[in-house]
Amino acid sequence: MSHLPVEAIARRGRLAAVLAGVLVLAGCAGMSNPFETSPPPPPAASQGRPSVAPSDIIGRWGIASYHREQDRARTEVAARGQCKQPYLISGGSAGGVMMLNHDSPNIVEHLIKATADNRTYLGPGADPAGADDREVLSFDGRVLTMKWVDPEVQSRYGIMVLVRCGAEGTAPPSAPRRAAAPPPQVMRAPPPAAR
Numbered sequence: 001m002s003h004l005p006v007e008a009i010a011r012r013g014r015l016a017a018v019l020a021g022v023l024v025l026a027g028c029a030g031m032s033n034p035f036e037t038s039p040p041p042p043p044a045a046s047q048g049r050p051s052v053a054p055s056d057i058i059g060r061w062g063i064a065s066y067h068r069e070q071d072r073a074r075t076e077v078a079a080r081g082q083c084k085q086p087y088l089i090s091g092g093s094a095g096g097v098m099m100l101n102h103d104s105p106n107i108v109e110h111l112i113k114a115t116a117d118n119r120t121y122l123g124p125g126a127d128p129a130g131a132d133d134r135e136v137l138s139f140d141g142r143v144l145t146m147k148w149v150d151p152e153v154q155s156r157y158g159i160m161v162l163v164r165c166g167a168e169g170t171a172p173p174s175a176p177r178r179a180a181a182p183p184p185q186v187m188r189a190p191p192p193a194a195r
Contacts, residue, residue: 047128048118052139054097060086060165061144065158075161076143083165097122101132102153122146134160 062082066075090098092109099110101124113128114120123133134146137159144162148154 048114
C-alpha cells in the first residue's frame with residue numbers, strides 16, 4: 001500500500017472539488033428556466049412587394065423585343081401590330097401565370113416574386129432573380145417591359161415589350177359594319193280613277 005503525502009491528497013481533493021464545480025455549472029447551464037423567455041429568432045429577410053400581380057398580366061399580348069433604348073418606341077408599335085396573332089398568358093395552378101420560357105417550346109408556370117429592394121421577377125421556381133427569370137422593368141397597365149436575368153439569354157433576346165391587345169373579355173377588333181340597306185319599298189298600283 002503506497003502512502004501519499006498529505007499535500008498530494010489535498011491537491012487531489014482540490015482538483016476533485018474544482019471538477020465537481022465545473023460539472024455542476026455545466027449541468028445548470030443546460031437547464032432552462034421555465035420563467036425565463038428566450039428572445040425570438042431574428043426575422044427572416046423580408047421580401048418586397050411585387051409591382052405586378054398575376055391578374056394584371058393574364059390576357060392577350062402583342063410581343064416584340066429590342067436591344068437599343070432608341071428602338072423602344074418603334075418596338076412598342078411593332079408589338080401592338082402582333083395582336084393579330086397574340087401571345088396568350090393564362091393563369092397557373094400554383095397562383096402564377098403560364099408562359100413560354102427561353103429556348104423551350106413548353107409552356108410552364110411562372111411565379112411573380114420580389115426581392116427586399118422591391119425588384120419584381122417573373123419565372124419558374126420560388127427564388128427571385130433566378131437564371132431563368134425575367135426582371136420587370138416597367139408596367140403601366142398596357143405596356144409591360146422585362147429583361148432576362150441571365151446575361152447570355154439577355155444578349156440573344158433583348159428587352160421584351162408586351163402590349164395588351166384590346167380590352168380584356170372582348171373580341172378582337174373587326175372590320176366596321178356597313179349600314180344596313182333600307183328594306184325595298186313595294187310599289188303599289190294607283191287606285192283606279194273614278195268615272
